[in-house]
Amino acid sequence: MIYTNGGTAMGKTSNCLKMLQILSSGRVYKGQELADILETNVRNIAEYRTELEMAGYYIEGIPGKYGGYRLIMQSVIPTVRLNEAEQRALSSGAEYLKSRNDFPYSSDYEKAMGKVFAAVKHEQPQEISVANRFPLAVDEQELSRRYDTVAQCIAHRKELEMDYLSLSNKVSHRRFDPYKLFMYNNAWFVLGYDKKSYEIRYFKLSRIQSMVVTENRFTVLATYKESDYLDDFGMKKNGEWYEIVMLLHGRYAMLARERIYGRDQTVTPIDEDTTELRCTMQNEENIMCFVMGFGSHCEVVSPHWLKDRVKDEAENILKQNTQ
Known part of the structure:
Protein backbone atom coordinates (compact mmCIF):
# COMPACT_ATOMS: atom_id res chain seq x y z
CA MET A 1 0.00 0.00 0.00
CA ILE A 2 1.38 3.41 -0.96
CA TYR A 3 0.46 6.52 1.07
CA THR A 4 0.65 10.05 -0.21
CA ASN A 5 0.00 11.92 3.04
CA GLY A 6 1.06 9.48 5.73
CA GLY A 7 -1.90 7.14 5.24
CA THR A 8 -4.54 6.25 7.78
CA ALA A 9 -3.85 6.60 11.53
CA MET A 10 -3.44 2.83 11.81
CA GLY A 11 -1.17 2.70 8.77
CA LYS A 12 0.89 5.59 10.13
CA THR A 13 1.33 3.87 13.50
CA SER A 14 2.28 0.63 11.79
CA ASN A 15 4.85 2.36 9.62
CA CYS A 16 6.35 4.20 12.60
CA LEU A 17 6.85 0.89 14.40
CA LYS A 18 8.32 -0.73 11.28
CA MET A 19 10.66 2.21 10.80
CA LEU A 20 11.78 1.87 14.44
CA GLN A 21 12.52 -1.83 13.90
CA ILE A 22 14.52 -1.06 10.76
CA LEU A 23 16.58 1.67 12.44
CA SER A 24 17.24 -0.62 15.43
CA SER A 25 19.85 -2.37 13.29
CA GLY A 26 22.12 0.60 14.05
CA ARG A 27 23.12 1.57 10.53
CA VAL A 28 22.29 4.77 8.65
CA TYR A 29 19.32 4.62 6.24
CA LYS A 30 18.62 7.17 3.56
CA GLY A 31 15.13 8.65 3.46
CA GLN A 32 14.32 7.14 0.06
CA GLU A 33 15.59 3.74 1.24
CA LEU A 34 13.24 3.82 4.23
CA ALA A 35 10.38 4.97 2.03
CA ASP A 36 10.94 2.06 -0.37
CA ILE A 37 10.99 -0.50 2.44
CA LEU A 38 7.85 0.97 4.01
CA GLU A 39 6.17 1.44 0.63
CA THR A 40 5.39 5.07 1.33
CA ASN A 41 6.27 8.53 0.05
CA VAL A 42 9.69 9.82 1.12
CA ARG A 43 8.01 12.96 2.46
CA ASN A 44 6.34 10.82 5.14
CA ILE A 45 9.67 9.67 6.62
CA ALA A 46 10.25 13.05 8.29
CA GLU A 47 6.74 12.84 9.77
CA TYR A 48 7.38 9.35 11.14
CA ARG A 49 10.64 10.58 12.65
CA THR A 50 8.76 13.37 14.44
CA GLU A 51 6.17 10.93 15.79
CA LEU A 52 8.87 8.57 17.10
CA GLU A 53 10.77 11.41 18.76
CA MET A 54 7.59 12.56 20.48
CA ALA A 55 7.33 9.02 21.86
CA GLY A 56 10.86 9.24 23.27
CA TYR A 57 13.07 7.77 20.52
CA TYR A 58 15.87 10.02 19.33
CA ILE A 59 16.57 9.67 15.62
CA GLU A 60 19.62 11.51 14.32
CA GLY A 61 19.45 13.17 10.91
CA ILE A 62 22.87 13.00 9.22
CA PRO A 63 23.39 15.46 6.34
CA GLY A 64 25.54 14.94 3.26
CA LYS A 65 26.02 12.41 0.49
CA TYR A 66 26.40 9.48 2.87
CA GLY A 67 23.91 10.77 5.41
CA GLY A 68 20.44 9.69 6.36
CA TYR A 69 18.67 8.58 9.54
CA ARG A 70 20.14 6.69 12.50
CA LEU A 71 18.54 5.63 15.77
CA ILE A 72 20.47 6.79 18.83
CA MET A 73 20.28 4.12 21.57
CA GLN A 74 19.79 0.81 19.84
CA SER A 75 16.95 -0.32 22.03
CA VAL A 76 13.23 -0.94 21.85
CA ILE A 77 12.97 1.12 25.05
CA PRO A 78 12.43 4.86 24.48
CA THR A 79 15.23 7.22 25.43
CA VAL A 80 14.36 9.60 28.23
CA ARG A 81 13.11 12.92 26.89
CA LEU A 82 12.00 15.39 29.53
CA ASN A 83 10.88 18.98 29.19
CA GLU A 84 12.33 21.67 31.46
CA ALA A 85 9.47 21.49 33.98
CA GLU A 86 9.82 17.70 34.27
CA GLN A 87 13.59 17.95 34.72
CA ARG A 88 13.15 20.61 37.40
CA ALA A 89 10.57 18.49 39.23
CA LEU A 90 12.79 15.39 39.24
CA SER A 91 15.94 17.23 40.31
CA SER A 92 14.10 19.09 43.08
CA GLY A 93 12.59 15.83 44.29
CA ALA A 94 16.03 14.23 44.39
CA GLU A 95 17.45 17.13 46.40
CA TYR A 96 14.50 16.92 48.81
CA LEU A 97 14.96 13.20 49.44
CA LYS A 98 18.71 13.62 49.96
CA SER A 99 17.97 15.82 52.97
CA ARG A 100 15.84 13.21 54.72
CA ASN A 101 16.50 9.90 56.44
CA ASP A 102 13.00 8.39 56.28
CA PHE A 103 13.15 7.21 52.65
CA PRO A 104 14.49 3.63 52.66
CA TYR A 105 15.77 3.69 49.07
CA SER A 106 17.48 7.10 48.97
CA SER A 107 20.86 5.75 47.79
CA ASP A 108 19.33 3.67 44.99
CA TYR A 109 17.07 6.58 44.04
CA GLU A 110 20.05 8.92 43.76
CA LYS A 111 21.87 6.45 41.48
CA ALA A 112 18.77 5.99 39.32
CA MET A 113 18.29 9.74 38.98
CA GLY A 114 21.95 10.04 37.96
CA LYS A 115 21.24 7.66 35.07
CA VAL A 116 18.14 9.60 34.08
CA PHE A 117 19.98 12.92 33.99
CA ALA A 118 22.88 11.34 32.11
CA ALA A 119 20.41 10.40 29.35
CA VAL A 120 19.03 13.90 28.87
CA LYS A 121 20.50 17.28 28.16
CA HIS A 122 19.76 19.42 31.19
CA GLU A 123 21.14 22.37 33.05
CA GLN A 124 22.73 21.83 36.44
CA PRO A 125 19.80 21.75 38.88
CA GLN A 126 19.76 24.40 41.54
CA GLU A 127 20.17 22.77 44.90
CA ILE A 128 17.32 23.32 47.33
CA SER A 129 17.70 23.49 51.08
CA VAL A 130 15.37 21.38 53.20
CA ALA A 131 15.65 21.38 57.00
CA ASN A 132 14.52 17.94 58.15
CA ARG A 133 13.29 18.96 61.59
CA PHE A 134 13.24 16.14 64.13
CA PRO A 135 14.63 13.43 61.81
CA LEU A 136 14.23 9.78 62.81
CA ALA A 137 16.81 8.53 65.27
CA VAL A 138 16.98 5.11 63.57
CA ASP A 139 19.86 4.70 61.11
CA GLU A 140 18.92 4.94 57.42
CA GLN A 141 20.36 1.52 56.59
CA GLU A 142 18.58 -0.07 59.55
CA LEU A 143 15.30 1.56 58.54
CA SER A 144 15.83 0.26 54.98
CA ARG A 145 16.48 -3.25 56.32
CA ARG A 146 13.28 -3.21 58.37
CA TYR A 147 11.30 -1.80 55.46
CA ASP A 148 12.61 -4.46 53.05
CA THR A 149 11.93 -7.26 55.53
CA VAL A 150 8.34 -6.19 56.10
CA ALA A 151 7.81 -5.57 52.36
CA GLN A 152 8.97 -9.15 51.62
CA CYS A 153 6.58 -10.50 54.25
CA ILE A 154 3.72 -8.61 52.61
CA VAL A 171 8.79 -4.65 75.03
CA SER A 172 6.20 -7.21 74.00
CA HIS A 173 6.54 -10.24 71.74
CA ARG A 174 4.22 -10.28 68.73
CA ARG A 175 3.23 -12.60 65.92
CA PHE A 176 1.99 -10.40 63.14
CA ASP A 177 0.56 -10.70 59.61
CA PRO A 178 1.62 -7.50 57.77
CA TYR A 179 -0.79 -6.12 55.17
CA LYS A 180 0.39 -2.61 54.29
CA LEU A 181 3.36 -0.25 54.70
CA PHE A 182 2.53 3.46 54.95
CA MET A 183 3.99 6.75 56.16
CA TYR A 184 2.33 8.94 58.79
CA ASN A 185 3.84 12.10 60.31
CA ASN A 186 7.22 11.40 58.67
CA ALA A 187 7.46 7.90 60.15
CA TRP A 188 6.94 4.47 58.57
CA PHE A 189 4.20 2.18 59.90
CA VAL A 190 2.91 -1.26 59.02
CA LEU A 191 -0.74 -2.23 59.21
CA GLY A 192 -1.82 -5.82 59.71
CA TYR A 193 -3.34 -8.50 61.92
CA ASP A 194 -1.87 -8.79 65.42
CA LYS A 195 -2.28 -12.33 66.80
CA LYS A 196 -1.78 -11.20 70.39
CA SER A 197 -4.72 -8.80 70.49
CA TYR A 198 -6.66 -10.51 67.67
CA GLU A 199 -7.08 -7.12 66.03
CA ILE A 200 -5.93 -5.17 63.01
CA ARG A 201 -3.20 -2.94 64.44
CA TYR A 202 -0.63 -0.32 63.42
CA PHE A 203 3.04 -0.76 64.33
CA LYS A 204 5.84 1.78 63.92
CA LEU A 205 8.96 0.46 62.17
CA SER A 206 11.29 2.52 64.35
CA ARG A 207 9.95 0.78 67.50
CA ILE A 208 10.60 -2.75 66.28
CA GLN A 209 13.45 -4.11 68.42
CA SER A 210 13.98 -7.36 66.52
CA MET A 211 12.13 -9.38 63.92
CA VAL A 212 12.20 -12.77 62.26
CA VAL A 213 10.40 -13.83 59.10
CA THR A 214 8.70 -17.16 59.78
CA GLU A 215 7.73 -19.86 57.29
CA ASN A 216 4.09 -19.55 58.35
CA ARG A 217 1.97 -18.25 55.48
CA PHE A 218 -1.13 -16.21 56.16
CA THR A 219 -4.32 -15.21 54.38
CA VAL A 220 -5.64 -11.67 54.61
CA LEU A 221 -8.84 -11.57 56.63
CA ALA A 222 -11.93 -11.64 54.42
CA THR A 223 -13.42 -8.78 56.47
CA TYR A 224 -10.37 -6.52 56.04
CA LYS A 225 -10.79 -3.30 54.06
CA GLU A 226 -7.88 -0.90 53.88
CA SER A 227 -10.22 2.10 53.70
CA ASP A 228 -11.48 1.22 57.19
CA TYR A 229 -8.03 1.89 58.61
CA LEU A 230 -6.29 4.46 56.38
CA ASP A 231 -7.30 7.69 54.71
CA ASP A 232 -5.70 10.98 53.62
CA PHE A 233 -5.25 12.00 57.27
CA GLY A 234 -3.54 8.78 58.31
CA MET A 235 -4.76 6.16 60.74
CA LYS A 236 -8.55 6.14 61.04
CA LYS A 237 -8.59 3.86 64.09
CA ASN A 238 -5.94 5.51 66.20
CA GLY A 239 -8.18 6.93 68.89
CA GLU A 240 -11.46 8.80 69.05
CA TRP A 241 -12.17 11.82 66.84
CA TYR A 242 -13.07 15.21 68.34
CA GLU A 243 -14.11 18.56 66.95
CA ILE A 244 -11.53 21.06 68.17
CA VAL A 245 -12.16 24.81 68.35
CA MET A 246 -9.44 27.18 69.51
CA LEU A 247 -8.31 30.77 69.19
CA LEU A 248 -4.73 31.44 68.15
CA HIS A 249 -3.08 34.76 68.97
CA GLY A 250 0.00 36.69 67.94
CA ARG A 251 2.15 35.26 65.15
CA TYR A 252 0.22 31.98 65.24
CA ALA A 253 -2.91 33.86 64.15
CA MET A 254 -1.27 34.11 60.74
CA LEU A 255 0.70 30.84 60.77
CA ALA A 256 -2.47 28.82 61.45
CA ARG A 257 -3.72 29.73 57.97
CA GLU A 258 -0.77 28.05 56.25
CA ARG A 259 -1.45 24.39 57.05
CA ILE A 260 -4.24 21.82 57.25
CA TYR A 261 -4.26 20.28 60.72
CA GLY A 262 -7.36 18.08 60.57
CA ARG A 263 -10.54 17.12 58.79
CA ASP A 264 -13.20 19.68 57.84
CA GLN A 265 -10.87 22.52 58.80
CA THR A 266 -12.03 26.12 58.76
CA VAL A 267 -9.85 29.11 59.63
CA THR A 268 -11.65 32.34 60.45
CA PRO A 269 -9.76 35.62 61.06
CA ILE A 270 -11.29 37.41 64.07
CA ASP A 271 -8.98 40.42 64.10
CA GLU A 272 -5.34 41.23 63.33
CA ASP A 273 -4.20 39.33 66.42
CA THR A 274 -6.69 36.44 66.55
CA THR A 275 -7.69 33.53 64.32
CA GLU A 276 -10.28 30.84 65.06
CA LEU A 277 -9.16 27.34 64.06
CA ARG A 278 -11.86 24.68 63.85
CA CYS A 279 -11.22 21.09 62.73
CA THR A 280 -11.71 17.43 63.62
CA MET A 281 -8.68 15.69 65.13
CA GLN A 282 -7.90 12.21 66.43
CA ASN A 283 -6.38 10.74 69.59
CA GLU A 284 -6.40 12.66 72.87
CA GLU A 285 -2.64 12.48 73.40
CA ASN A 286 -1.88 13.70 69.88
CA ILE A 287 -4.36 16.55 70.31
CA MET A 288 -2.79 17.56 73.62
CA CYS A 289 0.70 17.64 72.07
CA PHE A 290 -0.63 19.71 69.18
CA VAL A 291 -2.37 22.28 71.41
CA MET A 292 0.47 22.57 73.93
CA GLY A 293 2.86 23.28 71.06
CA PHE A 294 1.24 26.71 70.66
CA GLY A 295 1.94 27.57 74.32
CA SER A 296 0.24 30.70 75.65
CA HIS A 297 -0.71 31.75 72.12
CA CYS A 298 -3.55 29.18 72.12
CA GLU A 299 -6.94 29.48 73.82
CA VAL A 300 -9.07 26.31 73.75
CA VAL A 301 -12.78 26.97 73.19
CA SER A 302 -13.96 23.35 73.03
CA PRO A 303 -14.23 20.52 73.91
CA HIS A 304 -14.32 20.96 77.69
CA TRP A 305 -12.14 17.95 78.44
CA LEU A 306 -9.36 19.54 76.38
CA LYS A 307 -9.69 22.87 78.21
CA ASP A 308 -9.40 21.04 81.54
CA ARG A 309 -6.40 18.94 80.47
CA VAL A 310 -4.54 21.97 79.13
CA LYS A 311 -5.21 23.83 82.39
CA ASP A 312 -3.97 20.89 84.51
CA GLU A 313 -0.90 20.46 82.33
CA ALA A 314 -0.05 24.15 82.57
CA GLU A 315 -0.33 24.02 86.37
CA ASN A 316 1.94 20.96 86.51
CA ILE A 317 4.52 22.67 84.30
CA LEU A 318 4.44 25.72 86.52
CA LYS A 319 4.97 23.61 89.66
CA GLN A 320 7.85 21.66 88.17
CA ASN A 321 9.63 24.80 87.05
CA THR A 322 9.23 26.80 90.29
CA GLN A 323 10.61 24.19 92.67
Whole structure:
Protein backbone atom coordinates (compact mmCIF):
# COMPACT_ATOMS: atom_id res chain seq x y z
CA MET A 1 0.00 0.00 0.00
CA ILE A 2 1.38 3.41 -0.96
CA TYR A 3 0.46 6.52 1.07
CA THR A 4 0.65 10.05 -0.21
CA ASN A 5 0.00 11.92 3.04
CA GLY A 6 1.06 9.48 5.73
CA GLY A 7 -1.90 7.14 5.24
CA THR A 8 -4.54 6.25 7.78
CA ALA A 9 -3.85 6.60 11.53
CA MET A 10 -3.44 2.83 11.81
CA GLY A 11 -1.17 2.70 8.77
CA LYS A 12 0.89 5.59 10.13
CA THR A 13 1.33 3.87 13.50
CA SER A 14 2.28 0.63 11.79
CA ASN A 15 4.85 2.36 9.62
CA CYS A 16 6.35 4.20 12.60
CA LEU A 17 6.85 0.89 14.40
CA LYS A 18 8.32 -0.73 11.28
CA MET A 19 10.66 2.21 10.80
CA LEU A 20 11.78 1.87 14.44
CA GLN A 21 12.52 -1.83 13.90
CA ILE A 22 14.52 -1.06 10.76
CA LEU A 23 16.58 1.67 12.44
CA SER A 24 17.24 -0.62 15.43
CA SER A 25 19.85 -2.37 13.29
CA GLY A 26 22.12 0.60 14.05
CA ARG A 27 23.12 1.57 10.53
CA VAL A 28 22.29 4.77 8.65
CA TYR A 29 19.32 4.62 6.24
CA LYS A 30 18.62 7.17 3.56
CA GLY A 31 15.13 8.65 3.46
CA GLN A 32 14.32 7.14 0.06
CA GLU A 33 15.59 3.74 1.24
CA LEU A 34 13.24 3.82 4.23
CA ALA A 35 10.38 4.97 2.03
CA ASP A 36 10.94 2.06 -0.37
CA ILE A 37 10.99 -0.50 2.44
CA LEU A 38 7.85 0.97 4.01
CA GLU A 39 6.17 1.44 0.63
CA THR A 40 5.39 5.07 1.33
CA ASN A 41 6.27 8.53 0.05
CA VAL A 42 9.69 9.82 1.12
CA ARG A 43 8.01 12.96 2.46
CA ASN A 44 6.34 10.82 5.14
CA ILE A 45 9.67 9.67 6.62
CA ALA A 46 10.25 13.05 8.29
CA GLU A 47 6.74 12.84 9.77
CA TYR A 48 7.38 9.35 11.14
CA ARG A 49 10.64 10.58 12.65
CA THR A 50 8.76 13.37 14.44
CA GLU A 51 6.17 10.93 15.79
CA LEU A 52 8.87 8.57 17.10
CA GLU A 53 10.77 11.41 18.76
CA MET A 54 7.59 12.56 20.48
CA ALA A 55 7.33 9.02 21.86
CA GLY A 56 10.86 9.24 23.27
CA TYR A 57 13.07 7.77 20.52
CA TYR A 58 15.87 10.02 19.33
CA ILE A 59 16.57 9.67 15.62
CA GLU A 60 19.62 11.51 14.32
CA GLY A 61 19.45 13.17 10.91
CA ILE A 62 22.87 13.00 9.22
CA PRO A 63 23.39 15.46 6.34
CA GLY A 64 25.54 14.94 3.26
CA LYS A 65 26.02 12.41 0.49
CA TYR A 66 26.40 9.48 2.87
CA GLY A 67 23.91 10.77 5.41
CA GLY A 68 20.44 9.69 6.36
CA TYR A 69 18.67 8.58 9.54
CA ARG A 70 20.14 6.69 12.50
CA LEU A 71 18.54 5.63 15.77
CA ILE A 72 20.47 6.79 18.83
CA MET A 73 20.28 4.12 21.57
CA GLN A 74 19.79 0.81 19.84
CA SER A 75 16.95 -0.32 22.03
CA VAL A 76 13.23 -0.94 21.85
CA ILE A 77 12.97 1.12 25.05
CA PRO A 78 12.43 4.86 24.48
CA THR A 79 15.23 7.22 25.43
CA VAL A 80 14.36 9.60 28.23
CA ARG A 81 13.11 12.92 26.89
CA LEU A 82 12.00 15.39 29.53
CA ASN A 83 10.88 18.98 29.19
CA GLU A 84 12.33 21.67 31.46
CA ALA A 85 9.47 21.49 33.98
CA GLU A 86 9.82 17.70 34.27
CA GLN A 87 13.59 17.95 34.72
CA ARG A 88 13.15 20.61 37.40
CA ALA A 89 10.57 18.49 39.23
CA LEU A 90 12.79 15.39 39.24
CA SER A 91 15.94 17.23 40.31
CA SER A 92 14.10 19.09 43.08
CA GLY A 93 12.59 15.83 44.29
CA ALA A 94 16.03 14.23 44.39
CA GLU A 95 17.45 17.13 46.40
CA TYR A 96 14.50 16.92 48.81
CA LEU A 97 14.96 13.20 49.44
CA LYS A 98 18.71 13.62 49.96
CA SER A 99 17.97 15.82 52.97
CA ARG A 100 15.84 13.21 54.72
CA ASN A 101 16.50 9.90 56.44
CA ASP A 102 13.00 8.39 56.28
CA PHE A 103 13.15 7.21 52.65
CA PRO A 104 14.49 3.63 52.66
CA TYR A 105 15.77 3.69 49.07
CA SER A 106 17.48 7.10 48.97
CA SER A 107 20.86 5.75 47.79
CA ASP A 108 19.33 3.67 44.99
CA TYR A 109 17.07 6.58 44.04
CA GLU A 110 20.05 8.92 43.76
CA LYS A 111 21.87 6.45 41.48
CA ALA A 112 18.77 5.99 39.32
CA MET A 113 18.29 9.74 38.98
CA GLY A 114 21.95 10.04 37.96
CA LYS A 115 21.24 7.66 35.07
CA VAL A 116 18.14 9.60 34.08
CA PHE A 117 19.98 12.92 33.99
CA ALA A 118 22.88 11.34 32.11
CA ALA A 119 20.41 10.40 29.35
CA VAL A 120 19.03 13.90 28.87
CA LYS A 121 20.50 17.28 28.16
CA HIS A 122 19.76 19.42 31.19
CA GLU A 123 21.14 22.37 33.05
CA GLN A 124 22.73 21.83 36.44
CA PRO A 125 19.80 21.75 38.88
CA GLN A 126 19.76 24.40 41.54
CA GLU A 127 20.17 22.77 44.90
CA ILE A 128 17.32 23.32 47.33
CA SER A 129 17.70 23.49 51.08
CA VAL A 130 15.37 21.38 53.20
CA ALA A 131 15.65 21.38 57.00
CA ASN A 132 14.52 17.94 58.15
CA ARG A 133 13.29 18.96 61.59
CA PHE A 134 13.24 16.14 64.13
CA PRO A 135 14.63 13.43 61.81
CA LEU A 136 14.23 9.78 62.81
CA ALA A 137 16.81 8.53 65.27
CA VAL A 138 16.98 5.11 63.57
CA ASP A 139 19.86 4.70 61.11
CA GLU A 140 18.92 4.94 57.42
CA GLN A 141 20.36 1.52 56.59
CA GLU A 142 18.58 -0.07 59.55
CA LEU A 143 15.30 1.56 58.54
CA SER A 144 15.83 0.26 54.98
CA ARG A 145 16.48 -3.25 56.32
CA ARG A 146 13.28 -3.21 58.37
CA TYR A 147 11.30 -1.80 55.46
CA ASP A 148 12.61 -4.46 53.05
CA THR A 149 11.93 -7.26 55.53
CA VAL A 150 8.34 -6.19 56.10
CA ALA A 151 7.81 -5.57 52.36
CA GLN A 152 8.97 -9.15 51.62
CA CYS A 153 6.58 -10.50 54.25
CA ILE A 154 3.72 -8.61 52.61
CA ALA A 155 4.68 -9.79 49.12
CA HIS A 156 5.00 -13.45 50.10
CA ARG A 157 2.28 -13.51 52.79
CA LYS A 158 4.76 -14.56 55.49
CA GLU A 159 4.07 -14.11 59.20
CA LEU A 160 6.43 -11.77 61.07
CA GLU A 161 7.63 -12.49 64.60
CA MET A 162 8.89 -9.41 66.42
CA ASP A 163 9.71 -7.71 69.71
CA TYR A 164 7.99 -4.33 69.84
CA LEU A 165 8.55 -1.34 72.13
CA SER A 166 5.30 0.31 73.18
CA LEU A 167 4.68 3.93 74.21
CA SER A 168 4.82 2.79 77.83
CA ASN A 169 8.45 1.73 77.15
CA LYS A 170 7.71 -1.99 77.50
CA VAL A 171 8.79 -4.65 75.03
CA SER A 172 6.20 -7.21 74.00
CA HIS A 173 6.54 -10.24 71.74
CA ARG A 174 4.22 -10.28 68.73
CA ARG A 175 3.23 -12.60 65.92
CA PHE A 176 1.99 -10.40 63.14
CA ASP A 177 0.56 -10.70 59.61
CA PRO A 178 1.62 -7.50 57.77
CA TYR A 179 -0.79 -6.12 55.17
CA LYS A 180 0.39 -2.61 54.29
CA LEU A 181 3.36 -0.25 54.70
CA PHE A 182 2.53 3.46 54.95
CA MET A 183 3.99 6.75 56.16
CA TYR A 184 2.33 8.94 58.79
CA ASN A 185 3.84 12.10 60.31
CA ASN A 186 7.22 11.40 58.67
CA ALA A 187 7.46 7.90 60.15
CA TRP A 188 6.94 4.47 58.57
CA PHE A 189 4.20 2.18 59.90
CA VAL A 190 2.91 -1.26 59.02
CA LEU A 191 -0.74 -2.23 59.21
CA GLY A 192 -1.82 -5.82 59.71
CA TYR A 193 -3.34 -8.50 61.92
CA ASP A 194 -1.87 -8.79 65.42
CA LYS A 195 -2.28 -12.33 66.80
CA LYS A 196 -1.78 -11.20 70.39
CA SER A 197 -4.72 -8.80 70.49
CA TYR A 198 -6.66 -10.51 67.67
CA GLU A 199 -7.08 -7.12 66.03
CA ILE A 200 -5.93 -5.17 63.01
CA ARG A 201 -3.20 -2.94 64.44
CA TYR A 202 -0.63 -0.32 63.42
CA PHE A 203 3.04 -0.76 64.33
CA LYS A 204 5.84 1.78 63.92
CA LEU A 205 8.96 0.46 62.17
CA SER A 206 11.29 2.52 64.35
CA ARG A 207 9.95 0.78 67.50
CA ILE A 208 10.60 -2.75 66.28
CA GLN A 209 13.45 -4.11 68.42
CA SER A 210 13.98 -7.36 66.52
CA MET A 211 12.13 -9.38 63.92
CA VAL A 212 12.20 -12.77 62.26
CA VAL A 213 10.40 -13.83 59.10
CA THR A 214 8.70 -17.16 59.78
CA GLU A 215 7.73 -19.86 57.29
CA ASN A 216 4.09 -19.55 58.35
CA ARG A 217 1.97 -18.25 55.48
CA PHE A 218 -1.13 -16.21 56.16
CA THR A 219 -4.32 -15.21 54.38
CA VAL A 220 -5.64 -11.67 54.61
CA LEU A 221 -8.84 -11.57 56.63
CA ALA A 222 -11.93 -11.64 54.42
CA THR A 223 -13.42 -8.78 56.47
CA TYR A 224 -10.37 -6.52 56.04
CA LYS A 225 -10.79 -3.30 54.06
CA GLU A 226 -7.88 -0.90 53.88
CA SER A 227 -10.22 2.10 53.70
CA ASP A 228 -11.48 1.22 57.19
CA TYR A 229 -8.03 1.89 58.61
CA LEU A 230 -6.29 4.46 56.38
CA ASP A 231 -7.30 7.69 54.71
CA ASP A 232 -5.70 10.98 53.62
CA PHE A 233 -5.25 12.00 57.27
CA GLY A 234 -3.54 8.78 58.31
CA MET A 235 -4.76 6.16 60.74
CA LYS A 236 -8.55 6.14 61.04
CA LYS A 237 -8.59 3.86 64.09
CA ASN A 238 -5.94 5.51 66.20
CA GLY A 239 -8.18 6.93 68.89
CA GLU A 240 -11.46 8.80 69.05
CA TRP A 241 -12.17 11.82 66.84
CA TYR A 242 -13.07 15.21 68.34
CA GLU A 243 -14.11 18.56 66.95
CA ILE A 244 -11.53 21.06 68.17
CA VAL A 245 -12.16 24.81 68.35
CA MET A 246 -9.44 27.18 69.51
CA LEU A 247 -8.31 30.77 69.19
CA LEU A 248 -4.73 31.44 68.15
CA HIS A 249 -3.08 34.76 68.97
CA GLY A 250 0.00 36.69 67.94
CA ARG A 251 2.15 35.26 65.15
CA TYR A 252 0.22 31.98 65.24
CA ALA A 253 -2.91 33.86 64.15
CA MET A 254 -1.27 34.11 60.74
CA LEU A 255 0.70 30.84 60.77
CA ALA A 256 -2.47 28.82 61.45
CA ARG A 257 -3.72 29.73 57.97
CA GLU A 258 -0.77 28.05 56.25
CA ARG A 259 -1.45 24.39 57.05
CA ILE A 260 -4.24 21.82 57.25
CA TYR A 261 -4.26 20.28 60.72
CA GLY A 262 -7.36 18.08 60.57
CA ARG A 263 -10.54 17.12 58.79
CA ASP A 264 -13.20 19.68 57.84
CA GLN A 265 -10.87 22.52 58.80
CA THR A 266 -12.03 26.12 58.76
CA VAL A 267 -9.85 29.11 59.63
CA THR A 268 -11.65 32.34 60.45
CA PRO A 269 -9.76 35.62 61.06
CA ILE A 270 -11.29 37.41 64.07
CA ASP A 271 -8.98 40.42 64.10
CA GLU A 272 -5.34 41.23 63.33
CA ASP A 273 -4.20 39.33 66.42
CA THR A 274 -6.69 36.44 66.55
CA THR A 275 -7.69 33.53 64.32
CA GLU A 276 -10.28 30.84 65.06
CA LEU A 277 -9.16 27.34 64.06
CA ARG A 278 -11.86 24.68 63.85
CA CYS A 279 -11.22 21.09 62.73
CA THR A 280 -11.71 17.43 63.62
CA MET A 281 -8.68 15.69 65.13
CA GLN A 282 -7.90 12.21 66.43
CA ASN A 283 -6.38 10.74 69.59
CA GLU A 284 -6.40 12.66 72.87
CA GLU A 285 -2.64 12.48 73.40
CA ASN A 286 -1.88 13.70 69.88
CA ILE A 287 -4.36 16.55 70.31
CA MET A 288 -2.79 17.56 73.62
CA CYS A 289 0.70 17.64 72.07
CA PHE A 290 -0.63 19.71 69.18
CA VAL A 291 -2.37 22.28 71.41
CA MET A 292 0.47 22.57 73.93
CA GLY A 293 2.86 23.28 71.06
CA PHE A 294 1.24 26.71 70.66
CA GLY A 295 1.94 27.57 74.32
CA SER A 296 0.24 30.70 75.65
CA HIS A 297 -0.71 31.75 72.12
CA CYS A 298 -3.55 29.18 72.12
CA GLU A 299 -6.94 29.48 73.82
CA VAL A 300 -9.07 26.31 73.75
CA VAL A 301 -12.78 26.97 73.19
CA SER A 302 -13.96 23.35 73.03
CA PRO A 303 -14.23 20.52 73.91
CA HIS A 304 -14.32 20.96 77.69
CA TRP A 305 -12.14 17.95 78.44
CA LEU A 306 -9.36 19.54 76.38
CA LYS A 307 -9.69 22.87 78.21
CA ASP A 308 -9.40 21.04 81.54
CA ARG A 309 -6.40 18.94 80.47
CA VAL A 310 -4.54 21.97 79.13
CA LYS A 311 -5.21 23.83 82.39
CA ASP A 312 -3.97 20.89 84.51
CA GLU A 313 -0.90 20.46 82.33
CA ALA A 314 -0.05 24.15 82.57
CA GLU A 315 -0.33 24.02 86.37
CA ASN A 316 1.94 20.96 86.51
CA ILE A 317 4.52 22.67 84.30
CA LEU A 318 4.44 25.72 86.52
CA LYS A 319 4.97 23.61 89.66
CA GLN A 320 7.85 21.66 88.17
CA ASN A 321 9.63 24.80 87.05
CA THR A 322 9.23 26.80 90.29
CA GLN A 323 10.61 24.19 92.67
